[in-house]
Amino acid sequence: MGAHISIPMYQRAVSQKYRMLAQKCLHCGKVNFPPKAVCKYCLTGSKFEHIQLSGRGKIYSHTIIAGGGAPPEFAAEASCKGSYPVVLVELEEGPKVIAQLVNPLDREISVGMPVTAVFRKIYEEEGVIRYGFKFMPAPVS
Amino acid sequence: MEGVAIIGAGQTTYGDFPNKGIKELFAEAYFEMVQSVDYGFEPQMLHSAYIGSLSTGSGFQLGQMAPLLMGHVGLPHVNAVRIENACASGGFAIYNAACAIASGKFDLVLAAGVEKMRDVSSNKGRYWLGVSGDTEYERLAGSTFAGIYALMAARYMHEYGLKREHLSMVAIKNHRHAVANPKAQFRKAITMEQALNGVPVAHPFNVWDCSPTSDGAAAVLLCRAGMAKNFTSKPVYLRGFGAASDYLAIHDRDSITSLAATSKASAEAYKQAGIGPRDIDFAEVHDCFTIAEILAYGDLGFCEQGRAQYLLEEGITQLGGKLPVNASGGLKAKGHPIGATGCGMACEIFKQLRDEAKEDTRQIKNARLALSHNVGGSGGTAAVFIYERGGQ
Ligand SMILES: [Zn+2]
Numbered sequence: 147m148g149a150h151i152s153i154p155m156y157q158r159a160v161s162q163k164y165r166m167l168a169q170k171c172l173h174c175g176k177v178n179f180p181p182k183a184v185c186k187y188c189l190t191g192s193k194f195e196h197i198q199l200s201g202r203g204k205i206y207s208h209t210i211i212a213g214g215g216a217p218p219e220f221a222a223e224a225s226c227k228g229s230y231p232v233v234l235v236e237l238e239e240g241p242k243v244i245a246q247l248v249n250p251l252d253r254e255i256s257v258g259m260p261v262t263a264v265f266r267k268i269y270e271e272e273g274v275i276r277y278g279f280k281f282m283p284a285p286v287s
Numbered sequence: 288m289e290g291v292a293i294i295g296a297g298q299t300t301y302g303d304f305p306n307k308g309i310k311e312l313f314a315e316a317y318f319e320m321v322q323s324v325d326y327g328f329e330p331q332m333l334h335s336a337y338i339g340s341l342s343t344g345s346g347f348q349l350g351q352m353a354p355l356l357m358g359h360v361g362l363p364h365v366n367a368v369r370i371e372n373a374c375a376s377g378g379f380a381i382y383n384a385a386c387a388i389a390s391g392k393f394d395l396v397l398a399a400g401v402e403k404m405r406d407v408s409s410n411k412g413r414y415w416l417g418v419s420g421d422t423e424y425e426r427l428a429g430s431t432f433a434g435i436y437a438l439m440a441a442r443y444m445h446e447y448g449l450k451r452e453h454l455s456m457v458a459i460k461n462h463r464h465a466v467a468n469p470k471a472q473f474r475k476a477i478t479m480e481q482a483l484n485g486v487p488v489a490h491p492f493n494v495w496d497c498s499p500t501s502d503g504a505a506a507v508l509l510c511r512a513g514m515a516k517n518f519t520s521k522p523v524y525l526r527g528f529g530a531a532s533d534y535l536a537i538h539d540r541d542s543i544t545s546l547a548a549t550s551k552a553s554a555e556a557y558k559q560a561g562i563g564p565r566d567i568d569f570a571e572v573h574d575c576f577t578i579a580e581i582l583a584y585g586d587l588g589f590c591e592q593g594r595a596q597y598l599l600e601e602g603i604t605q606l607g608g609k610l611p612v613n614a615s616g617g618l619k620a621k622g623h624p625i626g627a628t629g630c631g632m633a634c635e636i637f638k639q640l641r642d643e644a645k646e647d648t649r650q651i652k653n654a655r656l657a658l659s660h661n662v663g664g665s666g667g668t669a670a671v672f673i674y675e676r677g678g679q
Pocket residue numbers: 171172173174175176185186187188189190191
């Protein structure tokens with residue numbers, strides 16, 4: 147039914163979801179994440195070396211998903227928490243990624259706020275816990 | 288290239304119709320379209336039909352929906368195909384119909400769209416409403432479709448100083464426009480206080496920033512321009528049609544305060560029509576969320592990028608303004624039966640350009656050129672059309 151993500155489908159993306167494995171284009175040197183068959187920057191390069199992203203970046207934009215409207219995989223989490231923040235993060239290496247924000251600070255979430263990726267449970271379905279990355283506010287140095 | 292004209296258009300009222308399935312909705316729109324052809328037309332002359340739908344009747348008819356619908360209205364042998372580009376399915380049905388006529392292959396083509404959204408449980412609805420983005424990355428971040436547009440809104444606010452109230456100005460305007468439209472789902476004006484204080488959906492959006500789920504269908508009859516006067520003295524000519532795509536996922540795009548697919552599609556349509564945005568008298572644009580109408584103003588060239596809020600503040604895009612936008616009520620208040628929406632926009636423009644929006648407060652007077660704009664999902668696809676009045 148609908149757009150169910152099967153266990154094998156999730157498994158195929160484990161290197162992205164667990165380790166944030168990205169592709170560095172051998173033609174233009176820019177970093178693609180998630181992976182593409184052809185580099186999205188030069189639209190030419192199709193050979194890549196794998197690099198692991200640092201997970202460090204800044205909030206590019208943000209929202210708070212209200213409980214009633216959460217996707218079905220997150221309905222239980224939303225009904226328990228009421229709502230949860232989702233952020234679009236621009237990573238140090240260039241790519242943007244969408245993920246949840248955990249441990250938000252007391253102050254309002256804002257564009258430019260430094261964040262860092264953390265490994266977390268994303269949701270549970272068919273008795274299998276699906277893990278992946280979320281972001282948390284970067285520790286103040 | 289052959290010119291293209293619209294000679295008939297019909298649509299159901301949009302809303303909640305528990306007694307009507309996709310066949311009944313489609314038939315209602317189709318027969319209203321047939322009635323609208325002034326000198327009549329022989330349905331068996333139809334060469335081809337393109338029918339837009341995302342969920343194909345809440346997912347019950349995933350294959351070959353188009354012949355099912357055509358067989359229901361007595362046209363089992365017409366070449367019929369389903370078109371799917373999410374919320375732009377109807378627009379792409381018209382685009383394909385127009386290209387088929389322009390190519391010289393066909394003379395008379397049906398473009399239609401249908402969606403049955405009100406049957407499904409809210410849990411199942413959440414599943415398939417979230418399937419038109421990059422499911423694996425966007426939805427599995429816990430984001431919804433509203434959440435993706437909310438990210439665009441928050442960034443627009445950051446870059447251009449857009450205020451929460453500007454979002455509500457879109458909702459208030461479109462709800463006010465829908466009051467006089469008999470085809471609209473919500474014919475009720477709302478106040479700024481209401482619009483600011485709805486149930487939260489995805490910050491900064493509340494429920495008043497979001498289009499509803501709707502049942503509905505729409506049908507448009509297109510023909511080779513040279514034949515149009517055989518059917519009516521008041522054809523509406525399709526002077527330009529453009530379509531484009533973009534990265535499906537917003538994390539892959541350079542900018543999220545503009546939809547590149549809209550810019551590219553509108554450039555193609557303006558070029559074909561030989562006009563620019565300043566020549567447009569009124570428009571129906573894709574306001575699935577309030578921010579979407581604001582993005583459209585910049586992407587369609589109605590204002591400079593980042594200055595959409597001033598069009599709202601100055602009332603330019605309300606009925607009576609210099610460039611009325613969504614006189615029908617838009618997706619926001621007229622309703623948004625996904626696959627039908629793009630064709631429903633053409634129905635509204637067909638009526639307006641023939642001076643047939645009978646309700647006095649609605650009819651846009653002395654308009655010659657109009658534009659419609661239909662977006663798939665969060666901008667993965669877009670189609671733009673430019674229409675010209677053919678009669679006096
Ligand atoms: Zn490259």
